[in-house]
Amino acid sequence: MSKNVYAPWREEYLLAPKQKRETGCLFCRVLREKRDKQNLVLCRGKLTFIMMNRYPYTSGHLMVAPIKHVGSIEKLDETTWFEMTCEARRAVAALKKAFHPHGINLGMNLGRPSGAGVPGHLHIHLVPRWSGDTSFMPVIGGVRVVSVSLDTTYRTLKPLF
Numbered sequence: 001m002s003k004n005v006y007a008p009w010r011e012e013y014l015l016a017p018k019q020k021r022e023t024g025c026l027f028c029r030v031l032r033e034k035r036d037k038q039n040l041v042l043c044r045g046k047l048t049f050i051m052m053n054r055y056p057y058t059s060g061h062l063m064v065a066p067i068k069h070v071g072s073i074e075k076l077d078e079t080t081w082f083e084m085t086c087e088a089r090r091a092v093a094a095l096k097k098a099f100h101p102h103g104i105n106l107g108m109n110l111g112r113p114s115g116a117g118v119p120g121h122l123h124i125h126l127v128p129r130w131s132g133d134t135s136f137m138p139v140i141g142g143v144r145v146v147s148v149s150l151d152t153t154y155r156t157l158k159p160l161f
């Protein structure tokens, strides 16, 4: 079942020396920097923003996060939570329009043991799925096929937000 696949973006992350990995909060840095294109930010809302995952599981892997640095879902105010879910819904529509996925995983990893890469700053993941994309590299858990480059994905999605 497993085929050889190549996911250069994730490999870069997985193989990077620990000290070269992000320190501090990725989301807060991206919001501060105001270099949205380089940082793959697709849109900024009033309370939330949407960005692409630089190390995607599949093409079009997006994240919706609050602008406020909040790590506990139960501490997030309802207005922000509402905007997050509405933005996630808008992102689903954009992904469907752009890439015609057969399905989309939508979810959150709360806390590091659940898989959260940035546990201090809540975010909803959207991972488009295509039938037949189930091959994976079991040796390096989490590496999946990424068939469209980040740049192309960004240019395709940007006008939809």
Ligand SMILES: [Zn+2]
Binding pocket: 025, 026, 027, 028, 029, 068, 069, 070, 120, 121
């Ligand atoms: Zn943050």
